Amino acid sequence: MPNFGTINYLMEAKKQARKIGVDVEYSKNKNKKLDVFKNDKKVGSIGARNYSDFIQHKDPNRRKLYKLRHEKYRNIKNTNSYFADKILW
Numbered sequence: 001m002p003n004f005g006t007i008n009y010l011m012e013a014k015k016q017a018r019k020i021g022v023d024v025e026y027s028k029n030k031n032k033k034l035d036v037f038k039n040d041k042k043v044g045s046i047g048a049r050n051y052s053d054f055i056q057h058k059d060p061n062r063r064k065l066y067k068l069r070h071e072k073y074r075n076i077k078n079t080n081s082y083f084a085d086k087i088l089w
Contacts, residue, residue: 002055004033012055016087024087036083046084053088063089 002008010026013034017024022043024034033047047053054063066089067074074085 004049004052004056009055013087016055017083020083020086022083022087034087036080036087038078043078044080044083046080047088053084055088 002012005026010024013024017036021038023037025037027033027035027045027047029035029045031049032045033049033053034045035042036044036046054066067085070081070085073079073081076082
C-alpha cells in the first residue's frame with residue numbers, strides 16, 4: 001500500500017491518469033493531493049490530503065461506498081469528481 005507522498009503513490013496515480021489521457025503531479029494546494037494536467041494545462045486538483053483513497057488502502061468496500069456516495073457527479077467528464085474517481089478510486 002503506497003503512502004501519499006511516496007514515489008510509489010505518484011507512479012500508481014500516473015498509471016491511472018494515463019488511461020484517461022491526463023498527467024498528474026503532487027499538488028501545490030496544501031489541502032489537495034494531486035493536480036491534474038491535460039496538454040500541460042492544469043485542469044483540476046483532486047484528493048483531500050486528510051483522507052485516504054483506494055491507492056492507499058485497497059479496501060474494496062470503501063471503494064464501493066465512495067462510488068455510491070459520488071454517483072451523481074463522478075461520471076461527468078473532465079470534472080474534479082471524474083478525475084478523482086478514475087485516478088484515485
